Amino acid sequence: PPIPPARSFPAVAPPRLPQPCVPAALSRFTEESLAHPARPAGICCVTRSALSVPIAVGAASMFQLPILNFSPQQVAGVCETLEESGDVERLGRFLWSLPVAPAACEALNKNESVLRARAIVAFHGGNYRELYHILENHKFTKESHAKLQALWLEAHYQEAEKLRGRPLGPVDKYRVRKKFPLPRTIWDGEQKTHCFKERTRHLLREWYLQDPYPNPSKKRELAQATGLTPTQVGNWFKNRRQRDRAAAAKNR
Numbered sequence: 001p002p003i004p005p006a007r008s009f010p011a012v013a014p015p016r017l018p019q020p021c022v023p024a025a026l027s028r029f030t031e032e033s034l035a036h037p038a039r040p041a042g043i044c045c046v047t048r049s050a051l052s053v054p055i056a057v058g059a060a061s062m063f064q065l066p067i068l069n070f071s072p073q074q075v076a077g078v079c080e081t082l083e084e085s086g087d088v089e090r091l092g093r094f095l096w097s098l099p100v101a102p103a104a105c106e107a108l109n110k111n112e113s114v115l116r117a118r119a120i121v122a123f124h125g126g127n128y129r130e131l132y133h134i135l136e137n138h139k140f141t142k143e144s145h146a147k148l149q150a151l152w153l154e155a156h157y158q159e160a161e162k163l164r165g166r167p168l169g170p171v172d173k174y175r176v177r178k179k180f181p182l183p184r185t186i187w188d189g190e191q192k193t194h195c196f197k198e199r200t201r202h203l204l205r206e207w208y209l210q211d212p213y214p215n216p217s218k219k220r221e222l223a224q225a226t227g228l229t230p231t232q233v234g235n236w237f238k239n240r241r242q243r244d245r246a247a248a249a250k251n252r
Helices: 023-031 072-085 088-097 102-108 112-124 128-137 142-164 170-179 198-210 216-226 230-250
Strands: none
Touching: 072 088, 072 102, 072 112, 088 112, 112 128, 112 142, 128 142, 142 170, 198 216, 198 230, 216 230
16 A cells, blocks of 8 residues: 655744843742752752752753853852841752852852851751851851851750750850860951950940949940940840849858
């Protein structure tokens, strides 16, 4: 029998792929793809241990997806925005799924905003070893010291509590701070006592000698002079009064 002619099919245009390295692509990525953490990633600068989640290495080439090349400045800007919002989970997903060009890895791993974001995500994920590694091996500016010092101390407190099986008291925390002093990468070298700088404590003592019961207006004034909050100032005066009363009762 005669062979029927081959069927012809209409040509199908190839799908249009998104263009990399444009602000619009960055906006779509942060707003849409962060809602889908399983999206295949490209070459990621964030270590596997930092986020405690599997990284789909090579998945982009497997599915023939384009790699979006964001500049380090764009990545840092997103990290800062998510950090300020307090959405650590979303920040972690952004760091994990961020596809970048290999040439940008070195720049990202030296960017303070990205390093600070990695430290925050590591802390909230309970990956303290990665947190310590980041803080000890990168020099941070003074603007980041307070937040990173709090992460360092709180991580060591939590590890000590888990080891001892009970909450830490003031003496326990003092011993932890002595055992694990702040690294110079997040500390300006000035001696601190209970996280207050020595010059701050000196100013508090001077005010205490003048008036052990400052009113709210004076607390706000002292807070501005020391860089503390009015609540911190009030707590310091309250604790100092309690210590003085205990010492007076002991000497009777």
